[in-house]
Amino acid sequence: MFSSRRKAAAVAAAACLALLAPVSASVSAEPAPTAQDPAIYTVPGTDSTSRTEINRTGAQVIGVRDGVATVEATPEQAERLRAAGFALGEGVPVSEALQRINRGQARPGDFPPGYEGYHTYDETVAELDQIVSDHPDIAEKSSIGKSFEGRDIPVLKISDNVGQDEDEPEVLFDCNQHAREHLTTEMCLRIANRFTDGYGSDQAVTEAVDNREIWVIPIVNPDGSAYDVESGEFQGWRKNRQDTGTDVNRNWGFKWGCCGGSSDDPDAEDYRGSAAWSAPETAAMRDFIDSRVVSGTQQIKAAIDFHTYSELVLWPFGHTQDDVTEGMTQEEYDRFARVGEEMAQTNGYTPQQSSDLYITDGDSLDWMWGQHKILAYTFEMYPANGGGLDGFYPPADVIEEETARNDAAVDILLREAGA
Known part of the structure; x- marks a missing residue:
């Protein structure tokens, strides 16, 4: 249930996102990720025991579906997981993932465009x-x-x-x-x-x-x-x-x-x-x-x-x-x-x-x-x-x-x- 202000803002934002997408390249870029920035990986074929092992390396399982775990890990943690036998592909740097989410003009103190229906x-x-x-x-x-x-x-x-x-x-x-x-x-x-x-x-x-x-x-x-x-x-x-x-x-x-x-x-x-x-x-x-x-x-x-x-x-x-x-x-x-x-x-x-x-x-x-x-x-x-x-x-x-x-x-x- 939205408040009336939030509902109106959410509708307007949804319309604006379609306009923002073509000009997203004009939005100032985030700083390039460094070698130690964490990244998001998927790890297939996990169970409770293996997901616990992942977390104990310092990485963090942030989601699971049908045994596929989504994992946030630094490059060092990712290498540790690979050495332990986990199949990790190329990760998406967290900074890059956030840049994709944070579309449009930032408004300090409030949610990004497309998220106005949320309450601060x-x-x-x-x-x-x-x-x-x-x-x-x-x-x-x-x-x-x-x-x-x-x-x-x-x-x-x-x-x-x-x-x-x-x-x-x-x-x-x-x-x-x-x-x-x-x-x-x-x-x-x-x-x-x-x-x-x-x-x-x-x-x-x-x-x-x-x-x-x-x-x-x-x-x-x-x-x-x-x-x-x-x-x-x-x-x-x-x-x-x-x-x-x-x-x-x-x-x-x-x-x-x-x-x-x-x-x-x-x-x-x-x-x-x-x-x-x-x-x-x-x-x-x-x-x-x-x-x-x-x-x-x-x-x-x-x-x-x-x-x-x-x-x-x-x-x-x-x-x-x-x-x-x-x-x-x-x-x-x-x-x-x-x-x-x-x-x-x-x-x-x-x-x-x-x-x-x-x-x-x-x-x-x-x-x-x-x-x-x-x-x-x-x-x-x-x-x-x-x-x-x-x-x-x-x-x-x-x-x-x-x-x-x-x-x-x-x-x-x-x-x-x-x-």
Whole structure:
């Protein structure tokens, strides 16, 4: 759901792109890539084990489809992968890939042409404020804490008695832990708009708002998200802005750094930080979720953490390939799989355990279940395979369809929170 301004801008931008393409040569060129610049490669025939091995070299798997992994790697990392037997072809330098995406005249502080339908941090905050203004009886905005650079991390509560802490199951939807995954912010804004605009007219929405407390956090990583677009051109940035950056979704405290599913190299894309909770953004998320323990019982019963891309529905655990292990009984695993498969039937994603993608440790999915027994899922959104960095930057004209695609899955999770 676009705001009216964003919808108009997106339509205009789509028309302008056709005019910009013939004159793209006149746009000032990016600096030539250096010998150590990372590049994007495809690696065929991978599985969970081999993708974990790829990540452990310092390279980063950024997408997977039918066993073909899209990998971001420096030349040194690429040679290491080839020496280990991985079949890498010629890579596309990241700088070149970004130049192809960043078409047209840059507008500092905003998204590039063709992406006007996306919300910046400031626009996201304004959108939440407008929702509260339009629906003060059921919507309330606050902050769960501050980012490294001092930005508020906004949260919207939606409930029929929004000013009260009712004894109802709570459900959390959070987005944009990784900076460049802007489509996820639009996913959270759709949820926020749908469960406020539809109240009183849409039966499913009304029942959910009357019987649940819904929390929506559209931008967990506001500094990284803002940095990725502040020049008016995408930077391909993933982490927060703390020193060289911490991967916010490898900094959570459950099994932090345990299992080769994150890096201790500050320059790595999946750098886990100097210690668990060293990133203020993850610490703020922890404190918020911990605060929902009332009289010894966690009120948040279910959650979805939205990411891009590969079109997957993932459930715990990420740190081990075992289904049944410490902290996960067969009955609990079967419930995760049943609900995950039901949600995947509605959106066409592939359902699987998180570690079937590759091993991760210190992520929110494992912590939410391992620490609080929250029925927590990660959705990797559209596209199924972007072919490279462009997978993180789908044009604005897909926002409506690709966020609406998850409506039924969101409804299923809200239902399941009361089970």
